[in-house]
Amino acid sequence: MNVKLARFALPLLLGIGVAAAAPPRLSPPDDLFKAGTLSPVMPAPELALSGSDGKPFSIARFRGKVVLLAFGFSNCGEVCPITLATLAAARKKLGADAADVQVAYVTVDPERDTAAQMKKFLGSFDPTFLGGVGTRPQLEAAYRDYGISVNKVTNADGSYTLGHSSSIYMIDRAGGLRAVMPYGHPADDFVHDLKILLRS
Amino acid sequence: MSRRAWILVAPLLGALLAGLGWAGFTPIQVSSREALFEIPKGTYARRRAGDLVEILPGTIRLTLGVKDVLLIHNLDEVPQTFGPTIMMPGQSFRLPFERAASYQFICTAHASGQLTIEVEPEPVTPWARIHWRARQWWENHKK
Secondary structure, eight states: OOHHHHHHHHHHHHHHHHHHTSOOOOOOOTTSOSSEEEEEEEEOOOOOEEETTSSEEOTGGGTTSEEEEEEEOTTOSSHHHHHHHHHHHHHHHHGGGGGGEEEEEEESOTTTOOHHHHHHHHHTTOTTOEEEEOOHHHHHHHHHHHTOOEEEEEOTTSOEEEEEOOOEEEEOTTSEEEEEEOTTOOHHHHHHHHHHHHHO | OOHHHHHHHHHHHHHHHHHHHHHHHSOOOOSOSEEEEEEOTTHHHHHHTTOOOOSSOSEEEEETTTBOEEEEEEOSSSOEEETTEEEOTTOEEEEEOOSOEEEEEEBTTSSSSEEEEEEEOOOOSHHHHHHHHHHHHHHHHHO
């Protein structure tokens, strides 16, 4: 063996040998949420709105179910359709357990979103989805309590669109605000977290 | 190089090579994957008084598989909006990341109202591990 080469290789091999003896890294436990989690868990702020089914729309109404609460509007061309399609896919993947999951979608566009409009829009993704509508003061209270920002952008032709917070709030069966999923996560991440919430 | 100089340099070179071997091939172990930040009591009051001192860094750098969970404690007396949620006083928000990307979040604890989170890929190659360890060492010694 080349002695000069050995002089260089031996220390390097010694370092690699020490590295090989290091214990393997453990995977995170499976009961950790994919979403962001809040601690301690506090009651989800109550909502005093009207539902797209004509009944009152409140967090208390959904007690006993896991609620996925999000904010958006029926004329949204980008974020809302993706969010709603993702939530519909997650419910399908859950199978029979989906009966215990309620998707609740609150409008950020009270001027255009009536109960009938929300019902039609949400029903195109999943007929069980419920919309929340109300007066501007009622909705402003909901935005404040959940930290929702809404920015109106007026187009040259006088029409407008809305930029808005796009996270999905995950509320447990007891009405506790447990987790918040940022926009963009796939349906499988929702299924993962919903399974944790459904069995807790 | 003379034989005497070589006797002096060889152990140092050997130690350096052994160190590089260790740094490049040992999986990075950390006691916690959480990067903890706190919004101190009085932050809102300071902002209202016109104090623009930054309490949190404008950019937080995370690394997948190593430090990929952001943990924020709201120690202030008022709710604070951080990224996708609102945190009540005394509440914590634990946000894991699974994709390397640059994330822009709203953060009311920042004077600018914005926070950037840079999530880097997991250092899996020897060179990436050496680079990560060297940067950590440098940042720890800068403090």
